[in-house]
Amino acid sequence: MEEFYMNTKKPELLSPAGDLKSLKAAVNAGADSIYIGGKMYSARASASNFDLDEIKEALDYCLLRGVKLFVTVNTLYKQNEIGEVVKFIAKLYEMGVTALIVQDIGLSRIIKESFPDIKLHASTQMTAHSLDDVKFLERLSFDRIVLSRELSLAEIKEIKENTNVQIETFIHGALCISYSGACLMSSMIGGRSGNRGRCAQPCRRRYELECDGARIENKDKYILSLKDICTVDIVGELIEAGIDSFKIEGRMKKPEYVAGVTAVYRKYIDSAPSPLTPPPHQGRGTKAPLPKWERGWGEGTDKQTLAQLFNRGNFSEGYYHTTKSKDMMSMKSPKNQGVLIGEIIGYEAKNKDCIIKAKLDLAKGDGIVISTRNGDEVNRTLAQPVLANTTFKQYLEDKVDIGSKVYRIYDAKLENDLKAFYEKDTKKHKINMKAELRRNEQLKLTIYDKENIVSVNGDIVEVATNNPTSEEKIKEQLSKIGNTPFEIEDISIESHLNIYINISKINEARRTAIALFTEKILSTYRREAQKYISDNISEVKRFECEKKITVLVKNLTQFLAAIESQAARIYVDIFEFNDDMESMIENAHEKGIQVFVALPYILRSKNKEKVYKKIFKKLENTDIDGYLVRTYSEYDIIKASKKKKVIDYTLNLYNNNAISFWLNQGIENITISPELNVTEIAELTEGQEIIVYGKLPVMFIEQCIVKNLKGDIACSEKGKKYYLKDELNINFELERECNLCLNVLYNSENIYALANANKISKLGVKYYRVNLKDEDYETTKNILRIHKEALVNRGKSKEISEHVEKMKNIGYTRGHYFRGVE
CATH class of the missing domain: 3.20.20.70 (Aldolase class I)
Structure with missing residues (x-):
């Protein structure tokens, strides 16, 4: 093996x-x-x-x-x-x-x-x-x-x-526009999780980019494709x-x-x-x-063949040589664009025929696409072949612009040739045969390759009375392996003279030997069943734990409000943690509050040194209590640190085996995936953390969407807020994380769990996290106070009810707590 x-x-x-x-x-x-x-x-x-x-x-x-x-x-x-x-x-x-x-x-x-x-x-x-x-x-x-x-x-x-x-x-x-495994967009907007193989491809939809309420003009709308x-x-x-x-x-x-x-x-x-x-x-x-290789079927070069099979407005070489670029985007359309085959040179309004001049030979059955003046795409299938540099007509209800390009999205000849090519079953396993035929003994047939050998005995070889069986005839029969995965390299015959064996017996021996050789090969890959596999499946661990509120803050104002509100633990983004916050750690500790630094969502090698220095030349020498870990690499970097470590939801923790793995690494606690519902969370080891408030990041994007649309000026802008507006006029905030040269797209609404506080508070989790974004000092204090009263103290005050009503008016999502993902 x-x-x-x-x-x-x-x-x-x-x-x-x-x-x-x-x-x-x-x-x-x-x-x-x-x-x-x-x-x-x-x-x-x-x-x-x-x-x-x-x-x-x-x-x-x-x-x-x-x-x-x-x-x-x-x-x-x-x-x-x-x-x-x-x-x-x-x-x-x-x-x-x-x-x-x-x-x-x-x-x-x-x-x-x-x-x-x-x-x-x-x-x-x-x-x-x-x-x-x-x-x-x-x-x-x-x-x-x-x-x-x-x-x-x-x-x-x-x-x-x-x-x-x-x-x-x-x-x-x-x-994908987002890092794979780190995208919750399809999950949060429609319940179809990419982490469960059901992505609805929201990145292939139309969006407008807006800044402070004003639209950034861009004629092509598929800005995430x-x-x-x-x-x-x-x-x-x-x-x-x-x-x-x-x-x-x-x-x-x-x-x-x-x-x-x-x-x-x-x-x-x-x-x-x-x-x-x-x-x-x-x-x-x-x-x-590299030699230039023209494909063996049809016309054109290799890249044209690949483009004809599928492309979204040509290709890119991905990120191998390009960090990010507008040239990598297919903003015009996310669909197959096909290959350019001609252009519109006229339109006969009376007959509603557009006149197309072909640049390539076209075959009967080819599918073409024509863009009309109103932006619609019309598909047509050719009823007759067309020669290059000639014109042909296609009926079209809507008018088209002269000069519009026409593309072939289905190449009938290519498709037919490819089908004939792959149906030939040309990939074969090379074998050798040796047949031994001695008078009055059984036929012995051996099949072998470099690793395997089988032999079978057949019928008795007789002395020929009038019509001996020739070596040529024996080879002919042994060669008839047609519909098998094998190809014969050599057949050797060791035979007495003047022998006879029935042809059907040769065929029978061949079939038996082929079957045994087939099983011989496959048996080398079969494995014995494993026993006691259920012993390795972790079960839920239950224990009493004191409920606490944690909070992720984005700035000093929220940090101070969190201390004032006596949250049990404060997470601060690594690039927001500054000297002012460091000076407040002692104040936080006096109130029994832990301070953790949240590490980046994405940590490429190009940014490692920046983060590494921040950790080991700064943070390790402070009194912070620990780190919120979001990638495997971050755990590797800080695993020797004596400070506490919490795993964030970005590492996609769905089950007790995943939780047990991390707890066995000495982790303080893990953050459960926001894709699980309350029933599924109840089956997990207790004492963990869930997010009960805030806008979740739903995409981490290496491309700079703003720069793609506005150019280099985007890099010098400070303090501007950008949003992606979808076809339903729903806004998703697009945050530019310039420290890492990364775009982060946030969900359109806050997760909010207090409308169902009774069920949420009964879960066996220890920590309820509030994720803040733009909230001011008083709003931060209010949110933390209300969540503590409802989830930790299990209160049912009028203030809680009023807060729920207020959030209903603003709009929120319950996330997956009461629906889950497919």
Whole structure:
């Protein structure tokens, strides 16, 4: 198994499959490995996906052709789901699945304890975006880390040079605007959680950017939509960086897409120089030595083929060489833009025909899209082929502007050729045969390759009386392995002269040997069932705890109000913590209040030094009580500190195994995911923390949305408030975190739990957190006082009722406390 898993000198090409057709397409197009999801427990719930029988069929198909199969269990699991997920994994383990792709840190611990022989990959949903993140996961015995898409090539090289774990990155397909695993937008606005594989893709919707009530003019409205990534021009550089696995995104794409994209990258990987003997750099990496490969089906270059299969207004190379850029965005439309094939040169109003001049040859069945004057897009399917540099007409009700571009979004010939290509089942396992035929003895047929060998005995070989069986005839019959995963390299015959054996008996021996050889190969990957797996599932731990109010503050005014209100614990953002606050720590301690510093939501290597110095040259020498940890890397940085540590909700804690993992690291307490409802929270280990008030960040965005629309002037603006307004006229505040060069998008409404204080106060949590943003001194004091009275003292005063009514008028959300996520 180990030898099968290890990478060769060139990187692994990892392709997606949402169904069996796509899987076979990927295998036959040259993928080294395939990743799929089950009907349940997968981060692409909208794909067709595979049930257990289909997974086994897919696995056998792959293993017999020397291809690895990874199964995604890369969502977060509630406590009442863990048992069933582990049973599902047990089945995958026994089948011989190569690796599991995981997001849930609690589940990852169960897998390592119960199924140590299966490879464990950290999903990109774990938001590994720095060297320290990777080191942390490497120490947890992950075999591979799928990095956040936002990392640069320089950062990836640094990670490869300083770790021994395998690294996987995305080379083609869709890019999310938010760091994967750190996005709550779809969850908070519609209950469809990206952490549960049900993202509704709110980043592909229309938004206006507003500042202080005024709209920032921009004709293209899809300001959160990124172009797909395409890296064919930099494949050599990615190989030279030492990336172990090249991942194609697209489990929801059709087989033709999977086949076409896989085939292009297979060619480029195979054509690139060996990473052991890289050529000298020529400009940007190794583009020059790569041969230009024209695709074998249809017309056009590789990038045009990729663009025809799917693109959102061309491609970008992602973040490999670009930190952020307007050029990476597809603001005009988030849909497939196709390939430019011509333009409108006239419109016949009488017949309502637009006249199009074609730049490319078009086939019958091609699908084109035409933009009308009112902004609508009209799709048409060609009834006849069209030659390049000729004109043709299409009926159109609405008028169009002369000069408007026309795009082909469906290439009939390409699609048909790709389908014929991937249905050929060309990927075969090479075998050799040896047949021994001696008079009056049984036929002996042996099939072997470099690792496996089987032999079968057949019918008795007779002395020929009049029509001996020739070696040519024997070879002919043995060669008939047609609809099998095998390809014969050589057939050797050792035979007496003048022998006879019935042809049907040769066929029978061949079929038996093929069946045994098939089982021989598959048996090397099957595993014995593991026992006592339920022992590794953590149960709820209950104990009495004194209820307390904690608060996250954004400025000194709120800090002082929190001290005055005697909150049990105050969290202060690391970049807001200043000398004035430090001077107030003693005052806070005199009132029994703890002061913690909240570390950044995202901590890239480029910002590590800034934060590291702040911690070790400043904070460690103060009397702060501890840190609010938001990334794996931050825990790694401060793990040796004697100060207390609290894990924030950003590490996505859904179940008791995840909680137990962190508590075993000496953590004070964890913050439960805001995606769980009260029933689900009640099943978790008591004494933890939940957020009961405040606007939650729903996206962490590497792009600067303001700069994309306003230019460099955005970097010099201070104190301005920006909002994204959606199609329902709902505003989401867009905060520019300039210390980290990061955009943070906040939910439109505050979470507010006091309308259901009776149920919330009965939960076994210890800490109720208030997250402040723009609240002034008096509002802060009032909010903290009301929450303490309602949740800690379980009061039912008129003041509480009035506050609830006031919040109803303002508008709030109960979050997921009484709905949860799918």
